[in-house]
């Protein structure tokens with residue numbers, strides 16, 4: 001069967017769909033205690049469109065491995081980690097997630113560096129856009145990553161999250177997404 | 191992942207919808223093979239995206255929303271036609287007057303206090319979802335060359351993997367505005383467009399109080415198996 005076609009999320013995605021802990025991957029539900037495995041971090045950034053203007057009311061979905069590089073369904077995956085979270089941008093285009101620093105793993109593509117994946121949905125985006133951000137770790141780890149290697153070398157720095165201090169005892173990383181124009185973020189087909 | 195046939199996904203820019211140009215990447219998308227991260231997804235996402243609000247048309251008990259009450263349901267399937275159990279299905283829509291209960295909707299059409307406008311369901315073992323709602327009204331898109339959106343439902347579906355995530359819209363059969371809608375017609379392939387139009391159910395199969403429509407949604411990612 002053919003998959004159903006994508007359509008834009010439009011400007012009216014209900015605010016009621018965002019629960020208080022949806023942006024927090026370290027909890028499997030709003031009531032659950034956060035996972036105790038790994039290093040909890042904050043991931044923040046700003047989404048802009050052509051001309052550097054803020055992209056407001058965009059929906060971001062984040063998914064990644066747990067702190068040990070395992071995924072949901074693996075026998076030894078962290079049962080207290082959800083692997084997925086959702087956030088929306090404010091009037092200035094800013095978003096925020098709480099998660100854990102993802103672990104490395106190897107799969108059929110090769111040794112994967114510490115990374116998280118983003119789906120972005122928004123008014124005017126007729127298809128979702130996908131990207132992958134990399135946490136700043138050893139240069140060899142990044143150099144060996146087979147997905148980062150698909151990006152033209154001059155654009156690779158655009159996929160690196162930057163350390164941005166600490167807050168409430170947690171390290172903060174910043175990752176800005178530029179949908180179109182100068183320093184446009186590299187996006188992947190799948 | 192196998193590539194999709196041409197014409198199934200929408201093309202940009204959409205005339206009269208300037209955001210489709212300003213928000214869409216100018217650089218070509220980078221193809222990448224699917225690895226573990228593309229096949230992965232959350233387990234039992236409904237712990238966080240809590241389903242249950244499947245009746246949009248009775249925000250106040252005993253006071254139905256204004257409009258044509260309607261049952262909409264169907265199945266969530268994968269590309270092999272197998273039902274996707276445990277999928278989270280989110281629905282949002284305008285009320286009978288074509289107005290969204292959303293801060294961004296500045297239209298002059300009235301709100302309906304008895305209509306919530308949004309709901310969330312979890313598919314059963316057969317991949318089925320069902321909502322009770324009203325048929326939405328058409329609404330004008332306030333851009334330079336105004337056009338009218340036909341009645342439509344917005345669906346957001348979370349399948350078993352992040353590959354099978356889908357945001358789409360559903361349309362109604364026989365609506366003259368369908369042929370003029372720039373968002374529906376951004377999909378080049380006619381057969382793909384017709385798959386986005388729900389099927390009308392004959393009234394005897396629905397009961398005395400509701401219009402009935404059925405609509406199946408097919409997700410990508412045939413390799414993924416649903417998590418229990």
Ligand SMILES: [Fe+3]
Pocket residue numbers: 010012284339342344
């Ligand atoms: Fe709409």
